[in-house]
Amino acid sequence: MYHDSFTLSFFTANDPMDNAIPSLHIGLPVGLLIINRLHCRELGVKVKEWRHREFDIFIIVNILIYIFSIQYLGIHWIVDIIPGIGLAFITSYFVHQIQPKLRSENFSKINFILPNKKQLYSIVGVSFISTFLIFFIVIDGPGTSDDEPNYRLGLEDVNLETIEVHSLSNPVNVEVINVGEESVQLLLIKTSIAEKHAEKGIFDWEALSSKGELFSLSPKENTSFSVTTESIYDSYIILSKLKNPDSCSEFSDCEIMKNSVGEIRIITHYFDDELIWSAYIVSLPSFYIVGYVLGMSDKEIMSIKTS
CATH class of the missing domain: 2.60.120 (Jelly Rolls)
Structure with a gap:
């Protein structure tokens, strides 16, 4: 892919093709598909009968193209794609639960994000596991x-x-x-x-x-x-x-x-190699979101109350 004058210039200037885990090339469009389905389920309509069905099909086709192309070009591997899909589920459920509350004038913007007891345990567990993986597997793991x-x-x-x-x-x-x-x-x-x-x-x-x-x-x-x-x-x-x-x-x-x-x-x-600590601190909200969603019940995921 790099062995061509145009692509060498374009990709080294815009995207060095050293993307890592998880794959957002897959995570973002899959997340959009999930949000579409959660929205349809909330409205009580089938996806096939949704008025934006053509848009949904367009995303599906693009995902299939992405899955092939990013592996063919060496941008990602299958081990990047699977966590990308998992990330899509986590973020989609979080957005589906939180976004309507953020837009509601009658909802307390202080308390809506606070976790319940189950979610708190989940957040602590996710933070501990993620910290261990980052500092003992990713940074100083066997591949390093x-x-x-x-x-x-x-x-x-x-x-x-x-x-x-x-x-x-x-x-x-x-x-x-x-x-x-x-x-x-x-x-x-x-x-x-x-x-x-x-x-x-x-x-x-x-x-x-x-x-x-x-x-x-x-x-x-x-x-x-x-x-x-x-x-x-x-x-x-x-x-x-x-x-x-x-x-x-x-x-x-x-x-x-x-x-x-x-x-x-x-x-x-x-x-800036030593900035790993600031990068870790910036990652803390993502640990919170993952734990928050994993601690939610199915009823909490599917029900939206904005008032």
Whole structure:
């Protein structure tokens, strides 16, 4: 997807395609479908007889397209989609319960959000579990080990890592570890330059190698460097590939070369990495919402009282 001049420019500038769990590409439209059905159920009409049925069908078709496209393009995986659907149920029920109360002039805007005893227990449980997952699984879990590769390279592969612009005054510190058994090459280059040499799924490595900073890593070797950007449009990427092997003399040697797989781990340290605590604090309302909904009874979910 990145190996094309237009898409390389568009996606690195607008969406670096490093979306994570849960998938809001699926969560948002699925949430809208659920709200539609809750609304129809409240009105006592069937979805098939709803006057906005065409809009509902349009959303369904788009969801099917999204499910295929985001996995085909590598934006999300199935493990991102399932939690996205779960998030859609949580937020839809919360909105269906709270939104009419917010619009009501006769409803107390102080007490409507306060949880009952069951919801309070649920909120505490969700907060505890989420905190544990964030700090012991997501941040320092097994997948974060320096010995685990986050890129694998075949013989003709050229992989790409986007260095995002977080600050114009603080550099991004990058560490690359060759955790595999094959030698690899890395190329640090400006995105604007790489765009000119990417077409139809192929990077012109020979043309690019003289226009950026080239690194070679033997097995188990590592390197570190810093990247400073001068403007928000001055982005960089890291291209990686297997180091060109010597020509093979026998058929068996050629087969071994074709089956070679390089494994590297690229770690980017942004200046705001320590802001994890502020990110955690900002997440607290979401813990509250999840616990609030999980603590609701079915009757509470389906009944709306605005006065």
